[in-house]
Amino acid sequence: TENIWAAAFDIVRSLREAGYEAVIVGGAVRDRIMGLTADDVDVATSALPEQVKNVFTKTADVGIAHGTVLVIHPLAPVEVTTFRTEGTYSDHRRPDSVKYVTSLKEDLRRRDFTMNAIALREDGSLYDPFGGREDIRSGIIRAVGDPDGRFGEDALRMIRAVRFAAKTGFRIESATMGAIGRHAESIRKVSVERIKMELDKVWKSGRAGLAMELFHQTGLAARLPLMDSSRSASDLPVWRKFGEPDESVEGWALLSLLAGSPEGNPYKLSNAEKRTVRQIREAFDIRISRPYDEMDLYRLPAHALKTGWKFAWLTGKTGLPEPEEIDRRKAQLPVRSMRELDVTGNELIAWTGEKGGPWVKKWLGKIEEAVVMGRIPNQSDDIKGWFINGFNSER
Ligand code: ATP
Ligand code: MG
Structure with missing residues (x-):
């Protein structure tokens, strides 16, 4: 965050030396006044996008249609946006038009809330025509x-x-x-x-x-x-x-849980988010009926297990979650994946003398579970004895 601020101030200085007006605007100014750290710092300027590109050696066109150029400063990339107003949003998605303006006040006027409509000058002073600082104070x-x-x-x-x-x-x-x-x-x-x-x-x-x-x-x-x-x-x-929460996906998981986990994806979650929501739901369903067993710990990611337990607690169905317990028990599992089993499908085929087929996968699954649950050690000899026994008794 230090670097981002230094980069933004340096960019403001360069634009001003080139004869333009330039200030820091938006959420970063608000967060700074509130004593919070900001993860991006935006610059607003009277320079048009083409003029911004001429001032800096390295830039990228990220949002040139709405007047934004990304300046690749050695310390950090910073978005620089030309002072502008917006037309209305007749499709409720994007403004119909953006119009460049010369006055900073006009640019601040289009912003949503007074706390987001404060500009910070190069010398550290604020330009705050809508009383944002007072509103933050109150x-x-x-x-x-x-x-x-x-x-x-x-x-x-x-x-x-x-x-x-x-x-x-x-x-x-x-x-x-x-x-x-x-x-x-x-x-x-x-x-x-x-x-x-x-x-x-x-x-x-x-x-x-x-x-x-x-x-x-x-x-x-x-x-x-x-x-x-x-x-x-x-x-x-x-x-x-x-x-x-550690991750915003937990919010999506709770929303969907409380709504009865409907089919469909009204908020267009990413595939990764959808998978995590499903895994949290699965962990929750287990945890509300019993403590996790080693197979649950093996199959589900730690984050889903912790969150599922947290939700079981939130909804009054269990006591306080113990995330360390999940980490500890996960670390103690004899294997972390099928690949770590001390047996292969080919060995099963060799031990039985049978032809390969769906039975191989089925038995690897059974062995996996037996090892994970601690019923047999992850040792070829033990696995072989347990397997031959079970295999023969099934025919
Ligand atoms: P955060 O720190 O959470 O990112 P932010 O204030 O930076 O908060 P952004 O969505 O990144 O919020 O927007 C940056 C700035 O652009 C805002 O501070 C506000 O001045 C302006 N802005 C963003 N979206 C709108 C909008 N829909 N209408 C008006 N102004 C907006
Ligand atoms: Mg922001």
């Missing part, structure tokens, strides 16, 4: 300008308001809150990809319970997939206990 999330107009332009901002409330613990100012209530229905028009990106951050915020309560109060929950309002109300205590 712990308030407030739309820039007329909230009804702003949510009418882009309904995603309603979810962002809740997301920032979850991140900061601030309250949403009453006129802003009222406007969310009035515009809640239009969240249906917003693409699920954009919603997912915001919800990923809600799950990671450490205040998912607060967010759920706000989704509920504003009427957003009733319009969002898997968040049906009556259910959310009864599940609120679970979300409050959810805390700060």
